Amino acid sequence: MIEERYGQARRRLPPWAADALIGAGVTLIVSVVISAGQGGRQGPDAIAHLWAVGLGALMLVRRRHPVAVLAVTALGLFAYYAAGHPAVGLAVPVAAALFSAAEFGRLVHAVVTATVVIAVSLSFRLAEGDDFSFVVGYELAGHILLMAAAIALGDSLRSRRNAQAGARRIAELTAQRYRQEAGARLHAERLAIARDLHDSIGHTTSVISLHADVARESLGRDESQTRAALDLIKSTTTRTMGELRRTVALLRTPDEDARSVVSLSSVDTLRENAAAAGIEIDIEMRVTAELPATVDASAFRIVQEAVTNIVKHSRGTRARITALDDGAVLRLSVVDDGPGRVRDSGPDHGIGSGDGHGDGDGDGDSHGVGPGHGIAGMRERAETLGGTLTAGRESAGFAVRAVLPLERTP
The missing domain is CATH 3.30.565.10 (Histidine kinase-like ATPase, C-terminal domain)
Structure with a gap:
């Protein structure tokens, strides 16, 4: 039943509209986190919010260039933190890009990118003197779980889509076989x-x-x-x-x-x-x-x-x-x-x-x-x-x- 409803929703909603909604969601969520003004050397200025809009805009090309979207998102996150903007965490900004890469069959790229982002973030934060037990013992588990959930959701959606395509193909082949058998029976009767x-x-x-x-x-x-x-x-x-x-x-x-x-x-x-x-x-x-x-x-x-x-x-x-x-x-x-x-x-x-x-x-x-x-x-x-x-x-x-x-x- 869930798959039928999802399939009906996909038929009603064109792909570009779905990508636009995902992009708007990414922009909204990241902008809300930026507005909290936690950490960083600068406040939540226009540049920070423009960066959030850029993350959302990347979702418009996620189907054609999932690996490029993943790479730009990770590098943009590094550049954002290097500029001293307010903290937005690790998993929230890259979750949509990880989901998109896994959804379109780039599972290895998604896992590697998540690992690199976590490793670079830990290295810089520990080098800057952040508390080890807070960074590793408190924040790390949440980041890993959220990234893993995004990757798993994308891969699950891809698998379900492939299963549905396979079922449709089987149905088409079955219908074709029935047509051939009916034609053979008609020929035999003639x-x-x-x-x-x-x-x-x-x-x-x-x-x-x-x-x-x-x-x-x-x-x-x-x-x-x-x-x-x-x-x-x-x-x-x-x-x-x-x-x-x-x-x-x-x-x-x-x-x-x-x-x-x-x-x-x-x-x-x-x-x-x-x-x-x-x-x-x-x-x-x-x-x-x-x-x-x-x-x-x-x-x-x-x-x-x-x-x-x-x-x-x-x-x-x-x-x-x-x-x-x-x-x-x-x-x-x-x-x-x-x-x-x-x-x-x-x-x-x-x-x-x-x-x-x-x-x-x-x-x-x-x-x-x-x-x-x-x-x-x-x-x-x-x-x-x-x-x-x-x-x-x-x-x-x-x-x-x-x-x-x-x-x-x-």
Whole structure:
């Protein structure tokens, strides 16, 4: 509370005004002591009071030249006494200069100056015949204590000011770290949304494009096939719109405990679209417990993207999806049984065309007609969870394999 009030007072009072007040105080106190007219060969004349004003004026430059103010004050005190003016003691005239030097980090200079002033004063007074017991036993302790108090107060104020500056710096660094973390979280959320849109919309548009071609080719020749293709397009778009609505609802009302809008348990929905493209999919699910939401959603998106690759690029007729939970990791694999082929099924949505399942970024053995993000997106999903993903040609066909760590809470 005291530090807060002191900080508020400093903010209200400019530095030059504070120095002017200190200088006025020094002038007033020294002038009052001079007016007492104790000792000295001369009375409290104008020169003595002018000296007091000079001591006060030095406080106006104490921040920029603390050592010079200290030296001028000590030498001025010697000159004052040498001229025979009334006694003003030792500590009172130099207390403000000692305080200022200690406040601005000149602690050694302050201690040395105080020692020199005391030593010179004792030497001259004892040489002039002043009583030893009075000078040393009575006055010396008071001078030392007052000088030490001025130095200690200045050093304490400096230490407190440094502590406050350090606290402000820590607060600034903490705020900066929070801003960076918030930016990183926002970036991660944007990447997650981008991956979800890529996987969901890319899969849907691939299926729609494929079956739109089927409907176009069978139009006027096979009405039942045309109707089946259009029905599949409708069901696919309806399902995707529902998924998008759930995604938007979660974005509008985020809940950390909410389950993802997609789940590995929905992998059967991919079988229908693949079957319509002439690819039969076998599914083996050996997941013994509920998966963490992030792992569950990422696993489904990886499988979905891999199936989309197969539908668009594989020459095979069968594929196998395997999900195995061994308690520590979830192992996924999507393997087809044929070499790659090129299908003219509309715009590319992350998978390049060519002799494999490559996405144009160097994965697989694609010749890549354009850059894509399919396999790269799957790999990003796995690596975000601390897992791994590989994609490439094997003896039986093209395989996507992922290992996702599980972090279940007991």
